[in-house]
Amino acid sequence: MAIDLASKIPLALENSINNLAKNVTLPAYLSEEKKADLTAQIKVLLKSLNAQMVAHYYVDADLQALTEETGGKVADSLEMANFGAQSSADILVVCGVKFMGETAKMLSPEKTILMPDIDATCSLDEGCPADEFQAFCQQYPGHKVVVYANTSVAVKAIADWVVTSGNALEIVTHLKEQGEKIIWGPDRHLGSWIQAETDIEMILWQGQCIVHDEFQVYELEALKAANPEAKVLVHPESPAEVVALADVVGSTRVMIESVQNMPDKSFIVATDNGIFWKMQQLAPQKKLIVAPTGGKDGHCISCAHCPWMAMNGLQNLHDCLENMTGQIKIEEPIRLKALESVNKMLDFSRQKGLIAKPMA
Numbered sequence: 029m030a031i032d033l034a035s036k037i038p039l040a041l042e043n044s045i046n047n048l049a050k051n052v053t054l055p056a057y058l059s060e061e062k063k064a065d066l067t068a069q070i071k072v073l074l075k076s077l078n079a080q081m082v083a084h085y086y087v088d089a090d091l092q093a094l095t096e097e098t099g100g101k102v103a104d105s106l107e108m109a110n111f112g113a114q115s116s117a118d119i120l121v122v123c124g125v126k127f128m129g130e131t132a133k134m135l136s137p138e139k140t141i142l143m144p145d146i147d148a149t150c151s152l153d154e155g156c157p158a159d160e161f162q163a164f165c166q167q168y169p170g171h172k173v174v175v176y177a178n179t180s181v182a183v184k185a186i187a188d189w190v191v192t193s194g195n196a197l198e199i200v201t202h203l204k205e206q207g208e209k210i211i212w213g214p215d216r217h218l219g220s221w222i223q224a225e226t227d228i229e230m231i232l233w234q235g236q237c238i239v240h241d242e243f244q245v246y247e248l249e250a251l252k253a254a255n256p257e258a259k260v261l262v263h264p265e266s267p268a269e270v271v272a273l274a275d276v277v278g279s280t281r282v283m284i285e286s287v288q289n290m291p292d293k294s295f296i297v298a299t300d301n302g303i304f305w306k307m308q309q310l311a312p313q314k315k316l317i318v319a320p321t322g323g324k325d326g327h328c329i330s331c332a333h334c335p336w337m338a339m340n341g342l343q344n345l346h347d348c349l350e351n352m353t354g355q356i357k358i359e360e361p362i363r364l365k366a367l368e369s370v371n372k373m374l375d376f377s378r379q380k381g382l383i384a385k386p387m388a
């Protein structure tokens with residue numbers, strides 16, 4: 029049964045998040061020569077510092093390629109957390125957004141966690157202030173608080189469970205089997221999709237991802253009609269009407285596996301277009317079409333590319349390693365509290381085979 033009591037997040041907060049997104053400082057253009065020079069220097073720094081890169085599918089292709097070349101991991105947020113926790117490096121350089129760096133620090137307090145730009149945030153994190161979320165939760169006693177990984181440490185410390193799009197369905201199904209009722213935050217679209225899939229009672233916080241919220245249903249219908257052979261892959265942070273047009277709904281990992289494993293030759297992809305690098309690497313013969321964000325109701329704040337993921341570049345990656353800048357720090361009491369729900373998620377995911385088990 030769907031219970032959707034909250035209204036949208038306040039307009040002032042939404043406007044300030046949109047302004048933040050529009051005013052990010054993106055890495056400057058680099059010539060091929062400069063890129064090669066920086067890449068060589070980064071490789072030397074990584075080796076001499078016993079540092080390893082962990083990158084999200086949405087960051088710049090050069091960073092994803094360098095991560096793999098140097099023995100790091102390009103992954104979704106769930107596998108990034110898992111890989112970082114198991115890494116024997118002294119330093120992890122997290123190329124992604126801040127909650128990913130914070131999760132790495134929560135799991136490996138002994139490691140130095142660096143980020144090329146520590147201001148790389150996420151609209152879901154920004155749209156869910158911990159004090160307001162706590163007050164919201166207090167209105168509904170007797171519910172389990174389930175939060176998406178795209179949140180601050182303080183919000184995770186309030187939660188009973190942390191989930192990612194790679195395990196949310198399984199974890200919520202598990203809670204349903206236990207007879208629990210759920211408060212869900214912050215992504216309203218992902219929450220609605222899970223609610224529809226599991227038919228569990230859920231109270232939804234009304235946050236949104238500025239990238240996925242922009243996919244346009246009318247224009248997607250037109251694109252589908254123009255490409256009838258293409259399968260439509262949609263990330264569940266997208267609006268329900270867009271999800272309804274999908275052949276496959278799933279996390280970034282599921283979308284990549286679909287391109288790789290489905291027999292179809294072309295795909296319309298409704299998620300951040302940074303994911304195309306990995307899709308093309310694994311399935312070079314497939315045709316990928318970006319789902320529309322512009323059109324009748326489009327405002328294209330992101331144009332299918334997360335502005336905060338785009339803050340990661342070769343120059344600031346180099347600089348954070350050279351100067352030890354962009355370090356993630358978390359106060360110990362809150363780290364320990366938030367860690368409980370993150371560890372619960374990882375243990376559950378390992379048991380269910382959703383991520384690799386720790387090496388013996």
Ligand code: 13P
Nearest residue numbers: 104105106192193279280
């Ligand atoms: P994943 O958990 O699928 O990596 O997605 C994270 C994210 O930020 C999606 O927008």
Ligand code: SF4
Nearest residue numbers: 150151237238239334
């Ligand atoms: Fe956050 Fe959306 Fe960017 Fe993912 S794509 S980091 S959910 S703003």
